[in-house]
Amino acid sequence: MKLHQLRALVSICESGSIQEASRLLHISQPALSKGIKELEAELGVPLLVRSNRGITATEYGERLVRRARMILEEVRRAREEIDTLKGVMDGKLSIGVSPVTPGVQFVDSLNRYRKRYPKVHIQIHELRPSKLMEGLREGLLDMALTSLPATRTDGFHWQELYAQPTVLAVRKGHPLRNATSLAQLREQDWLLQDSLEQSKVGTMFKDNGVAWPENVIECASVVLFAELAATSDAISYWSLRILERTQMMMQTLDILDIAEPVPPMNISLVCRDQELMTREAKALADELIYVYTGPHTLKAPASTVAT
Incomplete structure (x- = not known):
């Protein structure tokens, strides 16, 4: 198993084309194909398959690609480390x-x-x-x-x-903007950037003996998260720093003042x-x-x- 074979495999899988991989690696297509065939022969399994989506990895190929990326990154880091040792x-x-x-x-x-x-x-x-x-x-x-x-x-x-200090917030005019406890908010929609399992919101419910809310919207987009928080009835969980730095959000949201402490990030x-x-x-x-x-x-x- 050689580095140039692993580079070829990763490039072909990422580009979906031997032609494109050849262009990116500055290696001829026959040389790329030969390297992959030699690697398949060494391992005794097929690594690539042609389909209507182009060239894709087999199950064996997918496993090897994940390992190959890590190996190539380690090689890159090793070379950079040697270069930095030169001064x-x-x-x-x-x-x-x-x-x-x-x-x-x-x-x-x-x-x-x-x-x-x-x-x-x-x-x-x-x-x-x-x-x-x-x-x-x-x-x-x-x-x-x-x-x-x-x-x-x-x-x-x-x-x-x-x-980081955090807060719970709702849109201006929300019917529960004056809520004083977590239990009052449980049945509402919740807007989070991660799952309850990964969010401190899940911990907050557990620590206070309140069942998790059943309706949770996970949104990784910062812009869409802000728009949903300002226009829907969902309860949103914010880093106070982010909220304070976004003047528009401070004008469109009310911070909730509930009895339970909101856990920091x-x-x-x-x-x-x-x-x-x-x-x-x-x-x-x-x-x-x-x-x-x-x-x-x-x-x-x-x-x-x-x-």
């Missing part, structure tokens, strides 16, 4: 965030990092928390800022950075084992941990580590 930080840094996670301190830290390492190519991807973890697992992200609770089973380092930095991180990624991770939690945690950024 220049000029690799790539891929950061994942959800709409609610970056704060002022994150932006300030990123600006300082850019001035310190101007040749590092930074990519910032805004994704749902579940997609952030998927990006980390597939090696597409070097680190992520997420509101998901830490887990001991994923093999990543989790460092809690800070807590605990924002964590999630990254790979330090020995596997590139110098570019480790430099930013150290900066963020220092800014949010102080210098005493720089040597041990992992609050939980899977073994």
